[in-house]
Amino acid sequence: MPELPEVEVVRAGLEPAVTGARVLGVEVLDERALTRHSGGGEDFERRLAGRTLIAAVRRGKFLWLPLDDDDAVVGHLGMSGQLLLREPGAPRERHERVRIELAHPVHGELAVVFADQRTFGSLAIDVLVPTGDGAAGGAGSSAASVPTQVAHIARDPVDPAFDEARFRTALGRKHVQVKRVLLDQTVISGIGNIYADEALWAARIHPETFADALPSRAVNRMLAEVRAVLERALAEGGTSFDAQYVNVNGQAGYFARSLQAYGRTGQPCPRCGTPLVRVSFTNRSSHFCPRCQRRR
């Protein structure tokens, strides 16, 4: 499932290929890939054709490609979205939804293919607006702007402009299980179910501990482990369980073999040996060690 490390791998892969490239043509094969776009498929194709892409930027799990004016192509991979770099005229991908043909001044012609099995992901053309804090909108560009669709998303914990004081304040005011807060992209972005479970396991915090009951020492530990797990996953190219998440060349990441808690129900906790448990949590699951991660 694409979370921050996976999306960053995709962003970094797109960056050299799209920066400075001109859009030769756009094909929308499935309009469900444009659920966040205000116009239809024809509008998307028309507004993008002939334009030049100037960067690849990411905040949390959102990705955008600024155009040569105040617009940007915004992308979210959802559960199963992929952005792939292909040769022009390459055969269709299995769940291909949108194809953008580009001409790059150095690399020549190529295609950016958006494929998405479950169609939770989407592309859209959106307007860039100034950031509230004046800092760069996200990783990959120094421009202090974000698409309007991303403006409500908090900065992610690996962003140099991440407002730690704001995060701590928000956490202290929420009478909600801490894992819910980690998954709330308006408080801290980039974390999904996998890395939430991993970070909480590493910080020895029960996922259902109320956020407003966490001592500041525990918050420090949690934030440090969130950053550590995201950075380790990034270094290993992200987490892949199957063909769902891949980089722009279609290759899987290696972090799945480094997971300590997520998906390891019944297996011994790597720290204390107690069998890990899985509990139902807001239409998904939480994995944790019942001994190391005691409920407060």
Next chain:
DNA sequence: TATTTTACCTGAGGGC
């Protein structure tokens, strides 16, 4: 206002 639930979607895998 703050928090919780639901809709959206397809394919893999288990049970029978």
Next chain:
DNA sequence: TGCCCTCAGGTAAAAT
């Protein structure tokens, strides 16, 4: 072999 059921989960809208 094939059918039915459950599960996976990010986001935003709807409900409480």
